[in-house]
């Protein structure tokens with residue numbers, strides 16, 4: 001069976017799908033759950049409102065057909081991250097997803113009609129806590145939305161020369177930190193730091209006054225490289241396992257004071273939130289689109305024909321401090337397909353100096369902003385550095401985030417009746433310690 005058959009819109013599962021569900025049988029994203037009865041972490045796959053416990057399935061022999069993996073799979077399915085599964089290699093992770101697709105198909109009775117196995121392996125997502133899906137080996141944040149880079153350059157430097165001279169020639173990025181990357185739902189503590197407003201004579205140390213979110217997509221590397229080797233841009237996608245929603249929380253006042261001349265530092269590394277589900281690049285195949293025209297043409301090592309952007313609709317919502325969880329205000333809607341630099345170019349550029357990629361590496365897109373005022377990926381841009389505050393239904397306004405605010409990001413690709421969703425990434429701001 002060709003691998004692309006897993007994306008067939010005609011496929012359906014014996015598990016009922018709620019209308020609008022992010023997780024039909026064509027998706028099958030991977031995550032790591034905390035077993036509700038205290039059995040520790042389990043790798044799992046999302047299907048409808050459920051998480052399928054891969055370890056429990058393996059214990060019952062449902063993966064025995066994947067012969068060459070017979071010994072390794074139960075072990076990797078009990079780890080606290082996807083890293084060990086990824087290390088088995090692309091054929092292995094693809095074989096697992098293919099087998100799960102077979103087991104969930106409406107006309108396959110093997111699991112469907114085994115009531116004890118269904119009871120043990122199929123857990124309601126509402127009943128399980130999710131862990132951070134990968135243990136990030138390294139984290140790099142790009143800056144690849146031309147609209148976002150233009151907006152920030154306009155606000156902080158010079159509207160006439162908003163993009164710096166290098167921007168259209170290479171995917172700008174910086175090396176971040178992995179220790180503070182947390183799973184969705186983890187509260188984010190407002191950081192302390194040095195702040196100096198333009199009208200202040202000297203900096204002071206205290207809680208950040210300009211806390212912000214950044215709407216991003218992160219991709220996970222599943223195939224590493226050796227130190228000293230490079231990645232041809234045409235082969236770069238074969239190193240990518242999948243994508244997840246990512247909120248790269250930022251303290252703008254810390255950032256704007258500290259970033260000269262070496263770039264982002266403590267204004268960025270106090271916390272970033274990763275969604276629990278990693279959607280495979282394989283599941284996104286039907287949603288390839290062309291990116292924006294690149295002018296001037298990039299250097300040869302970054303030139304790539306074909307469709308390498310992905311049509312993923314994104315949104316950011318805010319639940320204001322003190323509001324009921326249902327009191328969401330949508331702040332933005334945009335699309336991942338707008339990114340100027342695509343993931344293949346980012347990865348090829350990243351490896352072009354011989355720096356090695358590691359399994360589990362996390363690469364974030366940079367803030368994803370669109371061309372209109374309702375498609376901006378950060379509060380910095382939405383409220384335009386505090387000059388046009390967002391009015392909320394509860395009568396309050398926001399220039400930046402307040403303690404108690406909850407930020408929720410969602411995303412999905414949809415075509416031909418199939419919705420490949422990413423779930424959500426959410427976090428609530430806690431007051432400074």
Ligand code: MN
Nearest residue numbers: 141214248366
């Ligand atoms: Mn960022």
